[in-house]
Amino acid sequence: MTYVFDFSWLGEYMPVLLKGIGITLQLIAVGAVLGISLGIACAWARALGPKWLGGIVAVYVELIRNTPFLIQLFFIFFGLPSLGLQLGELTAANIAMVVNLGAYSCEIVRAGIQATPRGQFEAGASLAMSPFETFWHVVLVPALQRIWPALSSQVVIVMLGSAVVSQIAAEDLTFAANFIQSRNFRAFETYIVSTLIYLALAILLRQLLRGVGWTLFPKRATR
Amino acid sequence: MMEFSTWDILRNLLLAARWTVLLSLVSFIGGGLVGLLILFMRIGKLKAGRIFARGYIELFQGTPLLMQLFLAFFGLGLFGINVPAWLAAGLALILWTASFLAEIWRGCVEAVAKGQWEASSSLGMGYVQQMRWVILPQALKVAVPPTVGFSVQVVKGTALTSIIGFVELSKAGTMVTNATFLPFTVYGFVALIYFALCWPLSKSSQILERKLNVAHRNH
Amino acid sequence: SADALADITARGTLRVAVPQDFPPFGSVGIDMAPQGYDIDVANLIGEKLGVAVELVPVTSANRIPYLQTNKVDLVISSLGKNAERELVIDFSTAYAPFFNGIFAPDDVEVADIAGLSGKTVGVTRGAVEDLELTKVAPADADIKRYEDNNGTISAFLSGQVDVVATGNVVAAAILARNPPKRPELKFLIKNSPCYIGLNKNEPALLAKVDEIIAAAKADGSLNAIAQKWLAADLPTDL
Amino acid sequence: MSLIAITEVKKRFGDNEVLKGINIDVDPGEVIAIIGKSGSGKSTLLRCINGLESIDDGSILVAGAQLLPDELHLKALRLKVGMIFQQFNLFPHLSAGRNVMLSQMVVKKTPKAEAEVMARKMLDRVGLLHKFDAYPDQLSGGQQQRVAIARALAMQPIALLCDEITSALDPELVNEVLAVVKELAAEGMTLMMVTHEMRFARDVCSRVVFMHQGRVHEIGPPGEVFGNPKTPELKQFLGVH
Amino acid sequence: MSLIAITEVKKRFGDNEVLKGINIDVDPGEVIAIIGKSGSGKSTLLRCINGLESIDDGSILVAGAQLLPDELHLKALRLKVGMIFQQFNLFPHLSAGRNVMLSQMVVKKTPKAEAEVMARKMLDRVGLLHKFDAYPDQLSGGQQQRVAIARALAMQPIALLCDEITSALDPELVNEVLAVVKELAAEGMTLMMVTHEMRFARDVCSRVVFMHQGRVHEIGPPGEVFGNPKTPELKQFLGVH
Ligand SMILES: Nc1ncnc2c1ncn2[C@@H]1O[C@H](COP(=O)(O)OP(=O)(O)OP(=O)(O)O)[C@@H](O)[C@H]1O
Numbered sequence A: 001m002t003y004v005f006d007f008s009w010l011g012e013y014m015p016v017l018l019k020g021i022g023i024t025l026q027l028i029a030v031g032a033v034l035g036i037s038l039g040i041a042c043a044w045a046r047a048l049g050p051k052w053l054g055g056i057v058a059v060y061v062e063l064i065r066n067t068p069f070l071i072q073l074f075f076i077f078f079g080l081p082s083l084g085l086q087l088g089e090l091t092a093a094n095i096a097m098v099v100n101l102g103a104y105s106c107e108i109v110r111a112g113i114q115a116t117p118r119g120q121f122e123a124g125a126s127l128a129m130s131p132f133e134t135f136w137h138v139v140l141v142p143a144l145q146r147i148w149p150a151l152s153s154q155v156v157i158v159m160l161g162s163a164v165v166s167q168i169a170a171e172d173l174t175f176a177a178n179f180i181q182s183r184n185f186r187a188f189e190t191y192i193v194s195t196l197i198y199l200a201l202a203i204l205l206r207q208l209l210r211g212v213g214w215t216l217f218p219k220r221a222t223r
Numbered sequence B: 001m002m003e004f005s006t007w008d009i010l011r012n013l014l015l016a017a018r019w020t021v022l023l024s025l026v027s028f029i030g031g032g033l034v035g036l037l038i039l040f041m042r043i044g045k046l047k048a049g050r051i052f053a054r055g056y057i058e059l060f061q062g063t064p065l066l067m068q069l070f071l072a073f074f075g076l077g078l079f080g081i082n083v084p085a086w087l088a089a090g091l092a093l094i095l096w097t098a099s100f101l102a103e104i105w106r107g108c109v110e111a112v113a114k115g116q117w118e119a120s121s122s123l124g125m126g127y128v129q130q131m132r133w134v135i136l137p138q139a140l141k142v143a144v145p146p147t148v149g150f151s152v153q154v155v156k157g158t159a160l161t162s163i164i165g166f167v168e169l170s171k172a173g174t175m176v177t178n179a180t181f182l183p184f185t186v187y188g189f190v191a192l193i194y195f196a197l198c199w200p201l202s203k204s205s206q207i208l209e210r211k212l213n214v215a216h217r218n219h
Numbered sequence C: 001s002a003d004a005l006a007d008i009t010a011r012g013t014l015r016v017a018v019p020q021d022f023p024p025f026g027s028v029g030i031d032m033a034p035q036g037y038d039i040d041v042a043n044l045i046g047e048k049l050g051v052a053v054e055l056v057p058v059t060s061a062n063r064i065p066y067l068q069t070n071k072v073d074l075v076i077s078s079l080g081k082n083a084e085r086e087l088v089i090d091f092s093t094a095y096a097p098f099f100n101g102i103f104a105p106d107d108v109e110v111a112d113i114a115g116l117s118g119k120t121v122g123v124t125r126g127a128v129e130d131l132e133l134t135k136v137a138p139a140d141a142d143i144k145r146y147e148d149n150n151g152t153i154s155a156f157l158s159g160q161v162d163v164v165a166t167g168n169v170v171a172a173a174i175l176a177r178n179p180p181k182r183p184e185l186k187f188l189i190k191n192s193p194c195y196i197g198l199n200k201n202e203p204a205l206l207a208k209v210d211e212i213i214a215a216a217k218a219d220g221s222l223n224a225i226a227q228k229w230l231a232a233d234l235p236t237d238l
Numbered sequence D, E: 001m002s003l004i005a006i007t008e009v010k011k012r013f014g015d016n017e018v019l020k021g022i023n024i025d026v027d028p029g030e031v032i033a034i035i036g037k038s039g040s041g042k043s044t045l046l047r048c049i050n051g052l053e054s055i056d057d058g059s060i061l062v063a064g065a066q067l068l069p070d071e072l073h074l075k076a077l078r079l080k081v082g083m084i085f086q087q088f089n090l091f092p093h094l095s096a097g098r099n100v101m102l103s104q105m106v107v108k109k110t111p112k113a114e115a116e117v118m119a120r121k122m123l124d125r126v127g128l129l130h131k132f133d134a135y136p137d138q139l140s141g142g143q144q145q146r147v148a149i150a151r152a153l154a155m156q157p158i159a160l161l162c163d164e165i166t167s168a169l170d171p172e173l174v175n176e177v178l179a180v181v182k183e184l185a186a187e188g189m190t191l192m193m194v195t196h197e198m199r200f201a202r203d204v205c206s207r208v209v210f211m212h213q214g215r216v217h218e219i220g221p222p223g224e225v226f227g228n229p230k231t232p233e234l235k236q237f238l239g240v241h
């Protein structure tokens, strides 16, 4: 079959694409920052916090990790209104990203905390720091450094997974691709373009996270 | 329009879940084999192999699985290569799974202490012998929990095959919802079935991890 | 393939892309088999061509790639037509009417297109009504485009959008379920019919399909399909 | 009044009674060496005094205040008693200076500038002022241990507990750490140290505690303990025949 | 003819020249101790002899055969020269017996039954026959090191390289390993060992090599090297003033 590729639509639809890229970037920025923060809090709760809280967090983590992101998104967007909580599609998408990444990063960060030598906790304690102060000032940074590569990969995975937010009309990069191809029927071209953009974003994001790691952990903290 | 009873909904979803299971198995077994190949290239002595493996991993981990599926099915079709949907789905899922497994396993191989390489070298073993008898058996033990853990991602990843026409669990959910307008019942069941498939895997990976930590022969 | 029509005859099957997420044009029965207006039209054409019909359920994201990679011969998936699309594929004559309407609960005041100003309107991305609405809606109407009909309806029922643009028959299907929120017709946007999509440069197939549609209109068999699924006669101007 | 009063302290791990009723009174300015075989409970005793392990019976009083296992009492105790470990336990992500500053700022809410002044003073005292900005992994073991001492000193404790603080060091580095400890002793710091350096114990300590199977088996001035061991266990431990 | 002839061997890591021209000839049956400060290149030298590091210049001949960095030559070399490490490096997934059997079966294709006979013999030689089925993590450090020796011996090498094989052991366990080495020496095995056990070196070795900054700084019989160090560096290293 002789298919003639035609990318002439790129100019006309560039604003749609750019907006899509912008929203995808925004989603991953919010998701990464708040998601990792949530993950840290949950990791604390599971590894060091009170038992009842650890139990609640465990249920949250298992629920999220064992069901598809799309279903979680649907429940937040279509389900919460019936409980009186009406969220816009972007807010819903952001929350879904945070909740999702929060569960994954909880497990990753927890592994980092558990790999902390006991001596670090004891040194903190013997300097009269409270358990939480020890966690915050002593344990956290080296723990994060230990698991930073794993966390970075998870952020990239979640970024690529964010594509499904287009299903609730959030106008991310995949929405843009689907929108464009629904108008011009140039599915291959739009998907190739969006795939390449995703690839570029993934590579950039990985580099960015590496850079963040370098600034966050200027010194070789783990031994 | 005929009425779906709750049982009809559940039955159809369960029937569709067979595809989810089958696709998961295919991607896991195939992905494991290809992943092993990529792993050997990635940690091998051949520079070209290492570069290829890195590029491969970057590509398949850096693009959405959805697009990979789309391009495997329709993209090849464009060039007159008429791959059946099951082949395209299998192919894309296998290649995608392999890229992740190769990276996971590389971490495990590298976690084997350097002294093990040196001790086996000094006993006169060649590269392949070291791998076969000393490194891989140790890497394998640490590899089991993360590998089982990743299988959860694979199970969920199979949902995307609907783009090339597979009516697996997620897709069946959408179709039934469109016929019934009962999104909550349907997606509730869908979530439940996924949970029933994935949770045992997650749990067993955690249990395995704990077991290995107790009986650690790895130092 | 030199001639798609010859291929179909030689193969003995007609492969048709049909929707399964767009009742009453295409959805599934309790046995998960496709059913609906589009499916009946596909069967009608197959029958007239004297070949078996193979139905391929598609979504709006992949229906055209199926056609372009020659995995199906026809797309009967309530396709709307626009100039851009016509550059990529060919369209038959219209085979189904589609009354695009604006629907909202009783208490929402929308009288005409200008009344959409400031409103959030839900629509299924890439559907006939999406193309139409995009053309005519005021600039400050907030159009939310959902992946499929299901998304649009869920958005409406959960209050995520005030108003939906959809086919009257689709709205009727919702009303039939007695939902808590009732999509009442506010006004019709336009009657923009659906067409069968097929690959470019297949004059023989195109001519044959057009001929079958014309004959079906003339002998009332298409009208029977309309009666069955839309509970209305075909408009005379189709 | 004794600074640290340990009375009938018992500690069990499961079925294993590790401390079987310990009694020691430490006067201000005393330097106590604790010796004994591996597993005799030396570390456990120090850890109990620092509240890292809770005791099952008996009492520990530090400067007249009872050791109770709630957060407030523990904090008060640890402000008085510093501890230094065999494995240094420096915070790897902080420079030497920051290591010394951190607990002052976090626990005592000392302003940063003030904490830094104190950190410089303490690092100077252990001879490492020039390593203020070095990270732990850039320091030798001996230097790391001296930073750990500075870190404990910066909290201005009235007593220091040292658990085999030279055992993880290469022989060449042991002396630089012991020199610092000797100086502290000379300055009047109260010290309780588990150590295997018998010569050091003999030279510097005011009393030596020999622990055996969870009990204080012999206690006395070093001349007596080393010169004239009474029990066969201590004799065996010291290799005297 | 010397069994191991090391001639003008140089080794660089990046800009850092770690071996700056080493010459040592080892006769059959000799026991050579290599001493020197940390970083002087002792380990690197042994690793070069075993082909774990490639050399940048000079030559190493073992039993007349040149060390070349291709797999065939390396394998031939390693069949002749065994190496034992500070960290034991036993294979943790195999029992002691299996550890000793593995390389015979894999490298020499010895039939299993025969390999097992040899393994039992070698484990017996290091006094660990009763630990045949024990896994490394069930053995003490000293036992692990003795299994490592048995493993190397099972390949029937003509010489053994030992790199600080007692440094990771608790003092009590050092002797059981040194006893095995002493016996090997007495039986005529050619040994090159990096060690910090000066007394052992003095008692057992035929010659002592003092390395300093990548060079052989002094070499000679132990009586001479320890009794009458010539260079100030060696004097300082030995703590002689
Ligand atoms: N957290 C713990 N849980 C269970 N048992 C413990 C724990 N800590 C110590 N023990 C046991 O208590 C006993 C005394 O241990 P402790 O560390 O106090 O000995 P030690 O005298 O410091 O020995 P070493 O010289 O080896 O440091 C040992 O038998 C040890 O196994």
Ligand SMILES: Nc1ncnc2c1ncn2[C@@H]1O[C@H](COP(=O)(O)OP(=O)(O)OP(=O)(O)O)[C@@H](O)[C@H]1O
Pocket: E013, E016, E018, E036, E037, E038, E039, E040, E041, E042, E043, E044, E045
């Ligand atoms: N793989 C390597 N890469 C770079 N430098 C290395 C490497 N191995 C050793 N070196 C450097 O070579 C020098 C000599 O190291 P070597 O391990 O031979 O010393 P050594 O005499 O065995 O010391 P030690 O008594 O501490 O074991 C050191 O400066 C070390 O940092």
Ligand SMILES: [Mg+2]
Pocket: D042, D043, D044, D163, D164
């Ligand atoms: Mg101890």
Ligand SMILES: [Mg+2]
Pocket: E042, E043, E044, E163, E164
């Ligand atoms: Mg060395």
